Amino acid sequence: MTDTPDTNATPHSKHGASLLELTPRTKRRNAAERRFRMYGMAAIASGLIMLVILVVNIFGAGMGAFQQTFMTLDVELLEAKLDKKGNRDIADIKKVSTFGYAPLLANAFETLVAKDGIETDLSPKKMGKLLSKGAAAQMRNYVIKNPDEIGKTVTFKFLTNSRVDGYMKGRVTRDSIANDKSISVTQLDLVDQLVAAGAIKKRVNLDFILGSDASDQRPEAAGMGVSMVGSLFMMLVVLALALPIGVAASIYLEEFAPKNWITDVIEVNISNLAAVPSIVFGILGLSVFINYMHLPMSAPLVGGLVLTLMTLPTIIISTRASLKSVPPSIRDAALGVGASKMQAVFHHVLPLAAPGILTGTIIGLAQALGETAPLLLIGMVGFIASNPPDSIAAGLMSPNSAMPAQIYEWAKRADPAFYERAWGGIIILLVFLITMNTVAVILRRRFERRW
Amino acid sequence: MNDMTLVGKNVDTRNIKISARAVQVYYGDTHAIKDVDVDIESNTVTAFIGPSGCGKSTFLRCLNRMNDTIDICRVEGQITLDGEDIYDPKVDPVQLRAKVGMVFQKPNPFPKSIYDNIAYGPRIHGLARNKAELDEIVEKSLRRGAIWDEVKDRLDAPGTGLSGGQQQRLCIARAIATEPEVLLMDEPCSALDPIATAQVEELIDELRQSYSVVIVTHSMQQAARVSQKTAFFHLGNLVEFGETGQIFTNPEDPRTESYITGRIG
Numbered sequence A: 001m002t003d004t005p006d007t008n009a010t011p012h013s014k015h016g017a018s019l020l021e022l023t024p025r026t027k028r029r030n031a032a033e034r035r036f037r038m039y040g041m042a043a044i045a046s047g048l049i050m051l052v053i054l055v056v057n058i059f060g061a062g063m064g065a066f067q068q069t070f071m072t073l074d075v076e077l078l079e080a081k082l083d084k085k086g087n088r089d090i091a092d093i094k095k096v097s098t099f100g101y102a103p104l105l106a107n108a109f110e111t112l113v114a115k116d117g118i119e120t121d122l123s124p125k126k127m128g129k130l131l132s133k134g135a136a137a138q139m140r141n142y143v144i145k146n147p148d149e150i151g152k153t154v155t156f157k158f159l160t161n162s163r164v165d166g167y168m169k170g171r172v173t174r175d176s177i178a179n180d181k182s183i184s185v186t187q188l189d190l191v192d193q194l195v196a197a198g199a200i201k202k203r204v205n206l207d208f209i210l211g212s213d214a215s216d217q218r219p220e221a222a223g224m225g226v227s228m229v230g231s232l233f234m235m236l237v238v239l240a241l242a243l244p245i246g247v248a249a250s251i252y253l254e255e256f257a258p259k260n261w262i263t264d265v266i267e268v269n270i271s272n273l274a275a276v277p278s279i280v281f282g283i284l285g286l287s288v289f290i291n292y293m294h295l296p297m298s299a300p301l302v303g304g305l306v307l308t309l310m311t312l313p314t315i316i317i318s319t320r321a322s323l324k325s326v327p328p329s330i331r332d333a334a335l336g337v338g339a340s341k342m343q344a345v346f347h348h349v350l351p352l353a354a355p356g357i358l359t360g361t362i363i364g365l366a367q368a369l370g371e372t373a374p375l376l377l378i379g380m381v382g383f384i385a386s387n388p389p390d391s392i393a394a395g396l397m398s399p400n401s402a403m404p405a406q407i408y409e410w411a412k413r414a415d416p417a418f419y420e421r422a423w424g425g426i427i428i429l430l431v432f433l434i435t436m437n438t439v440a441v442i443l444r445r446r447f448e449r450r451w
Numbered sequence B: 001m002n003d004m005t006l007v008g009k010n011v012d013t014r015n016i017k018i019s020a021r022a023v024q025v026y027y028g029d030t031h032a033i034k035d036v037d038v039d040i041e042s043n044t045v046t047a048f049i050g051p052s053g054c055g056k057s058t059f060l061r062c063l064n065r066m067n068d069t070i071d072i073c074r075v076e077g078q079i080t081l082d083g084e085d086i087y088d089p090k091v092d093p094v095q096l097r098a099k100v101g102m103v104f105q106k107p108n109p110f111p112k113s114i115y116d117n118i119a120y121g122p123r124i125h126g127l128a129r130n131k132a133e134l135d136e137i138v139e140k141s142l143r144r145g146a147i148w149d150e151v152k153d154r155l156d157a158p159g160t161g162l163s164g165g166q167q168q169r170l171c172i173a174r175a176i177a178t179e180p181e182v183l184l185m186d187e188p189c190s191a192l193d194p195i196a197t198a199q200v201e202e203l204i205d206e207l208r209q210s211y212s213v214v215i216v217t218h219s220m221q222q223a224a225r226v227s228q229k230t231a232f233f234h235l236g237n238l239v240e241f242g243e244t245g246q247i248f249t250n251p252e253d254p255r256t257e258s259y260i261t262g263r264i265g
Helices: A024-066 A090-095 A098-116 A124-128 A135-145 A162-169 A185-197 A206-210 A225-256 A261-274 A278-292 A300-324 A328-336 A341-369 A373-377 A392-397 A403-412 A416-447 B002-007 B056-062 B093-099 B114-125 B131-144 B164-177 B194-207 B220-226 B244-249 B254-260
Strands: A067-076 A153-159 A200-204 B016-027 B030-041 B045-049 B073-081 B100-103 B182-186 B212-216 B229-234 B237-243
Touching: A024 A067, A024 A206, A024 A416, A067 A098, A067 A162, A090 A135, A098 A124, A098 A135, A124 A185, A135 A153, A162 A185, A162 A200, A162 A416, A185 A200, A206 A225, A206 A416, A225 A261, A225 A300, A225 A341, A225 A392, A225 A403, A261 A300, A278 A300, A278 A373, A300 A341, A300 A373, A300 A392, A328 A341, A328 B100, A328 B164, A341 A416, A341 B114, A373 A403, A403 A416, B016 B056, B016 B212, B030 B045, B030 B056, B030 B212, B030 B229, B045 B056, B045 B220, B056 B182, B056 B212, B056 B229, B093 B100, B100 B164, B114 B131, B114 B164, B131 B164, B164 B182, B164 B194, B194 B212, B194 B220, B212 B220, B220 B244, B229 B244, B229 B254, B237 B244, B237 B254, B244 B254
Parallel strands: B030 B237, B045 B212, B045 B229, B100 B182, B182 B212
Antiparallel strands: A067 A153, A067 A200, B016 B030, B016 B073, B229 B237
16 A cells, blocks of 8 residues: 555666665655554554453452451350250251341340440341341251250351441442441441451452352352352363264364365355354254253253354364364375374374364363353343252253353342452453463463474 | 496396276366376386476376375276276275385374384284284384484484484385385485485385385486386376386487476476
8 A cells, every 4th residue: 555656766766876875665665664563563552451451340340259248246046046845856946937046146246245345326136237138047057057056155157248248348338328228327337346346357258159149138148159060060061062073073074074065065054153143042042952852941951052052163163273284294194004094083183183172172162151142041040049069960950050141140130239249250250261261272382283 | 128238227027016007097177197008017116207297196196096085086097906906996095005105205204203103004904913023013114214223212202303314214114114015105305405315215226125116206317326117207198118228318209308308397
């Protein structure tokens, strides 16, 4: 574009001109080159700035989810409330619902306030509201597990409710709760005093990484763990199906299939398949796997099958590329010593293509791991607070969510406390993706052969 | 026929190993080889010479059916090895290639150890019953390939780490490890320096004792040095085929004369 012929240039002026002086033509050419370099650097710089903004944003908003505010509280497990007959019969103990435990919390607060000399106008019941709604259930589970502790005083570490947690993290202020019914300024004053007394503290919250989702009422208890297990089972299905099918298909197409119009059509359609929007695969999964084959809704098996369809083209394309990159001289060498076609492929071509195949597979898996749209259609989003599965079959068949779907679900909820968890979930997902891509890069570097 | 004495080569009475009659090769619509008749004798080095694109490599690859791997390639006519038609539908190219080994233009060792490079052929053909026999085959092949002394201490080193000339001799050793009867060489020295070339040429002359060797070369000096018989190809035709001495000193066809004197090519 800048190399248009210069009509003013006189050809004979080339002879005898000094090399130390740049001709106008050279100057223009150099200027064009400088400009192009600037464009390139500007493009890279803007990309890097975007990346930095994104990373800073994600970590700024999401790191809070890995810490949670806990309150330590000594609770006297009153025999009169929990085991009226006094015979420690587990069936009787189980009859006491979480409502029966609420008074114990109120008592514990009363004792604490009296002991530390904290002055507050709040009723013990109101003080108990500082804790997560799951606190009573936490006590009940403990008591059912250890019935012998009834009658003793036990130190519990309770999650505080999400407003207190928000206050500790600076998300909630006295101004922002003006219209908030679930917490009051007096309650925050009490929190300040409890912090001073050392009862309320921010701690690392492993439950965010290992736990399951929680209801709208208890954002402080929600975790990624179970959806991570869901993602893991989907990835197992994808790996078990997409890798063998994809590699077999590519080997056949690349090494054995005759080159005619049928294979051309197949080839074009594999490329087309890679460009199909993922939600289309979701609809396909819904109609084929769920409506027609009657596989269970929301099951990681179905999710895995859908993601397999999505990952296959990626694996086939990258496998074919790495098979193609094995020089034909290796095939000639093997055939030349009397190897059959299959021996040539399996003894020589495939081992050389393996790093490329693995890289492609890992990248395909990483793509599938981050995919949300098809999961919407097969019911893997929504409030799925299941327990971790207890067997592989249950892991495949029982309803579960997946990491990106869980993030989407949290981002959708009204309570601002879920916002932090959505970003925290993104951090976990990114850590997985970056790890997988790093493994892919390392494999490629480690096993790549130069010819 | 007495002209061979010019280059001082002995010509014994030899039997015909490979016989090609009316061979036509097509690449799609291109007629690459036109009506070629050639007899390859045993214990003889036969050289195929001719300008680039004249079909000599194509014809060479017909002799062990390496052209089968090219979809659009079609071979007509008859090629027999010891009287058996190698294009008979009953013939498995795998068995044929075990009998007719091949060395390629570019050294192409497997990216494996030197030992595994040689042992691969014997392994897949089941030529060794145990490790000791396999070791023996590897040593024998490397000795015949005139590379044993250079690599005997590092059989576990990768074959791709050798120099170009060593790699090519490794490939020759690999080709003879399967005990072929015919050895096809497609410009084996084109990627080598003069010293490595001399080593390979010397090797080819030794290999003549046990095998029938067919070599495609661009170097007419090389053809004159190593071969007893020479075939000159031009534009897909076999122009002239005869004793090397005669072709280089007293060619019958004016095209042959033009080529060896450098006027066409």
